[in-house]
Amino acid sequence: MNISAQTGDGLTAQHLLDVRDLTVFRGDRLVLDGVSLHLDAGEAMILTGPNGAGKSTLLRTIAGLRTPDSGTVIRKTELAWLGHQDALKPGLTLSQNLALAVKLGSGSLEEALDALDLTTLADLPARLLSSGQKRRAAFARVMLSGAPLWLLDEPSVGLDVASIDRLGAVMATHRQKGGAMIVTTHVPLPLGEARSHELPSLANVEPLWLS
Numbered sequence: 001m002n003i004s005a006q007t008g009d010g011l012t013a014q015h016l017l018d019v020r021d022l023t024v025f026r027g028d029r030l031v032l033d034g035v036s037l038h039l040d041a042g043e044a045m046i047l048t049g050p051n052g053a054g055k056s057t058l059l060r061t062i063a064g065l066r067t068p069d070s071g072t073v074i075r076k077t078e079l080a081w082l083g084h085q086d087a088l089k090p091g092l093t094l095s096q097n098l099a100l101a102v103k104l105g106s107g108s109l110e111e112a113l114d115a116l117d118l119t120t121l122a123d124l125p126a127r128l129l130s131s132g133q134k135r136r137a138a139f140a141r142v143m144l145s146g147a148p149l150w151l152l153d154e155p156s157v158g159l160d161v162a163s164i165d166r167l168g169a170v171m172a173t174h175r176q177k178g179g180a181m182i183v184t185t186h187v188p189l190p191l192g193e194a195r196s197h198e199l200p201s202l203a204n205v206e207p208l209w210l211s
């Protein structure tokens, strides 16, 4: 098992992201069974599969939030991760919620707010935002990171059609600048040319304790 950002252990990163033969158990259940994929600058990958197939688990493992049981994640670049939780503090305004991302990242707050149609909501406490507005705010944090590699776990949940189009435009711009992304989704997204990777459901594989 190994996770490394620009490898210092003899492994050579050929791609922006190189995932090799990743195996992950959750509890006694095999969730990812030898998953391999890679991503280059400017690329988008759509990660599909039924509920429970392990999409979030794969993104979390690539992000370094989980340790794989075997296999390797090699990445050459910084990443930003959008999970299921929007992680906004309800008592802070939208701008205040994004302040840390502005400080740590390299993106422009004005540009991010404008691109996601959030400008008029900037001074509103997050508790007053609708679920779609909160999702866009969480996405703004990804934009502000300045990270080339985006890991987006169901970014369009709760978004209306116009907002999904805006998301599509933001993702296209990111790719034009050499960024890349892996996106999990259960619905079609306006991602232009994108590769797909389908995870099979291993739900019927017997847990270890039954075998």
Ligand SMILES: Nc1ncnc2c1ncn2[C@@H]1O[C@H](COP(=O)(O)OP(=O)(O)OP(=O)(O)O)[C@@H](O)[C@H]1O
Binding pocket: 026, 027, 031, 049, 050, 051, 052, 053, 054, 055, 056, 057, 058
């Ligand atoms: N903390 C946990 N402990 C044990 N098993 C877990 C845990 N969290 C998730 N799992 C299991 O891991 C499997 C993969 O979950 P994961 O959330 O990665 O799937 P997913 O493909 O993202 O699903 P969805 O499409 O519903 O979001 C599921 O069978 C789930 O029950």
